[in-house]
Amino acid sequence: MNSQPLIDAHHHFWALDGIVHYPWLEDEIDQHFFLGDYSSIRRPFLAPDLQALIPEGYHLAGSVHCEAEADRRHPEIETNWLTSHGKRFGLPVALVGWAAFGHQDCEAQLEAQMHSPLFRGVRAKPLTASRPVGYDDVKGAPGSLQDTNWTRGLELLEERGLSWDLRVPAWHLLDAAEVLERRPRLKVILNHTGLPWDRTRSGLDGWRLGMRRLAENPSIAVKLSELGSPMADWDRKQNIELLAEAISIFGPDRCIFASNFPVTGLNASYATWLEMVEQAISLTAPYARHAILHNNAVHWYQLNVPVSS
Numbered sequence: 001m002n003s004q005p006l007i008d009a010h011h012h013f014w015a016l017d018g019i020v021h022y023p024w025l026e027d028e029i030d031q032h033f034f035l036g037d038y039s040s041i042r043r044p045f046l047a048p049d050l051q052a053l054i055p056e057g058y059h060l061a062g063s064v065h066c067e068a069e070a071d072r073r074h075p076e077i078e079t080n081w082l083t084s085h086g087k088r089f090g091l092p093v094a095l096v097g098w099a100a101f102g103h104q105d106c107e108a109q110l111e112a113q114m115h116s117p118l119f120r121g122v123r124a125k126p127l128t129a130s131r132p133v134g135y136d137d138v139k140g141a142p143g144s145l146q147d148t149n150w151t152r153g154l155e156l157l158e159e160r161g162l163s164w165d166l167r168v169p170a171w172h173l174l175d176a177a178e179v180l181e182r183r184p185r186l187k188v189i190l191n192h193t194g195l196p197w198d199r200t201r202s203g204l205d206g207w208r209l210g211m212r213r214l215a216e217n218p219s220i221a222v223k224l225s226e227l228g229s230p231m232a233d234w235d236r237k238q239n240i241e242l243l244a245e246a247i248s249i250f251g252p253d254r255c256i257f258a259s260n261f262p263v264t265g266l267n268a269s270y271a272t273w274l275e276m277v278e279q280a281i282s283l284t285a286p287y288a289r290h291a292i293l294h295n296n297a298v299h300w301y302q303l304n305v306p307v308s309s
Contacts, residue, residue: 004290005061006054006274007297007305010191010225010258012068013085013092015044020078021071032130034197034230041262047089050261053270061294062093062305064258066165066191067123075099076112083116094120094301096165101126101153102143110156120301121163123191124153131231132171132198132206145175154179158186163301166220167191170198173210180217187219189300192226192260193246199232208245215250221300222250224277224292225258234267236276243280252281252288256296 014022024030025042047063054060070078075098082095095116099109101124113119127143127150129135140146145168157164166176166188173194180188194214196207214220224246227239247255257277264273281289295307 003057003059005294006058006257007061007294007303008050008063008259008261009189009256009297009301010066010223011050011063011092011261012263013046013050013065013082014068015046015081016042017044020081022068023071024069034130035228035263035266036230038263038266041265045262047085047091050091053261055271055274058274060091062297062303063091064120064297064301064303065092065095065118067096067098070098072098072100075109079113079116079119083118086118092118093305094118094303096121096123096163098122099124099153099156102147102150106153107156110160110162114160114162119162121165121187121189122153122157123165123167125167126150126172128168128172130169132169132203135171139175145172145179151179154183154186158183163187163189165189165191167195169195170203170207170210173207174213177210177213177217180214180220184217184219187300188217188221189256190214190220190222193222193224193242196227196242197229197231199229199235199238203231208249211246211249215254220250221254221256221296222246223256223258224280226260226264228264228267236268236272240276240279240283243277244283247280247284247292252285252291253296254300255288255292256300257293 079097086092095118097113099106099122126145127138129138138144143150194211224243298305298307
């Protein structure tokens with residue numbers, strides 16, 4: 001029986017050998033990390049480690065590395081290291097870097113990273129509230145989605161044919177949708193299933209509203225990834241239901257499998273997460289299994305990996 005080809009469209013590698021500096025992994029613990037105690041992942045995680053997690057019945061045909069909050073002064077250092085890592089191990093086959101939106105160095109940082117054949121886009125996080133109650137405190141602040149100097153970075157991506165990895169908690173999804181209505185040519189990949197951290201009825205209603213608004217824009221896809229929450233315990237059944245809802249809202253052609261490993265490993269094994277995504281696919285779009293697990297990532301990240309049937 002042939003194994004299922006898999007592309008993991010969101011993971012992180014780090015060597016912790018001094019070449020790339022990750023303050024949150026190598027210096028003091030971040031007391032505000034959204035999943036709490038992460039001491040177990042403060043160790044090297046490289047391509048062979050990811051390969052070793054792939055369950056029987058699958059083969060990893062490619063992967064996309066997402067910036068891992070390396071030292072912000074020189075984002076090209078992480079990009080260059082990952083490019084070398086890809087040449088050595090075959091993974092990642094593409095990467096999402098970082099650039100300082102709203103800063104005079106942004107253009108130069110983009111240009112420096114575009115020398116890498118793996119560079120596809122940027123994940124730059126706007127200022128957000130860590131809880132819904134803080135939403136009004138950050139709206140309109142420097143670095144927020146209402147800051148036109150910060151969102152100028154999206155124009156720089158659009159001009160260069162680069163994509164934006166969007167990562168905001170669910171209570172900022174409507175703001176993101178409004179900003180992106182003005183950038184119809186910008187390819188956007190929403191991270192972590194829209195981060196439905198607030199699992200109250202009103203919180204999930206807000207997540208659905210924001211997801212639907214974003215899904216109206218055909219230039220936006222969503223990664224089926226990371227459903228850990230700082231506001232609720234891990235709930236396997238509910239998380240499968242949320243994954244299924246995301247597929248229904250965006251449609252199977254705009255949903256992409258991603259693991260967020262090693263971070264998701266704080267709550268679930270790789271095999272468990274993959275099984276949960278598989279269950280959500282079987283509930284909503286079993287005919288699109290291959291697209292969600294493989295082909296959609298090839299399209300949205302312009303991967304040099306053959307599309308297969």
